[in-house]
Amino acid sequence: MIAFALPFAIALMSLALLLNLYRLFRGPDAPDRILALDTLYINAIALIVLLGMSLSTRLYLEAALLIAVMGFVGTVALAKYLKRGSVIE
Template identity: 50%
Template sequence: MTPVLQWALPLALIMLALAMGCALLRMLKGPSAQDRVLALDCMALNGMLLMLVLGLHYSSKNYFEAALLLALLSFVSTMAMAKFLLRGEVIE
């Protein structure tokens, strides 16, 4: 691992954890349901990026597969929540 990567990866982990904390605050305090859904989607995105950085840090392919699975599940759940907020039902 290069010296730049040795200090960049822990810094990225800290920043992503901080971004997840900010999204959690928005999810808890959000003035509307749309803000809460957007904050939850942001948390899922930051979690996926956190897994990718951990995969780089530990040189493991398992983290990349878990990040892909999280990305797919968060996309589907965000679409379902958006459809529910728009129409009031998910399955027609």
């Protein structure tokens, strides 16, 4: 059962990434695109962790942590830009 669960989860996360890319490019306005980008990096983190589990290596977990930090900073910067029009005051 576990041998089936990991590839199934990877396939579903890949599908979620594709749907997020669709919303990112097709979003009706800027807040929808920022939300799609935020969800995209969260799904990318989950996919990287799943790949690390399937390959039994810890290197992917470190990459997932780096993506999480950069994604958080990027989301805050985009939200600040959307609210005020500039990132640096």
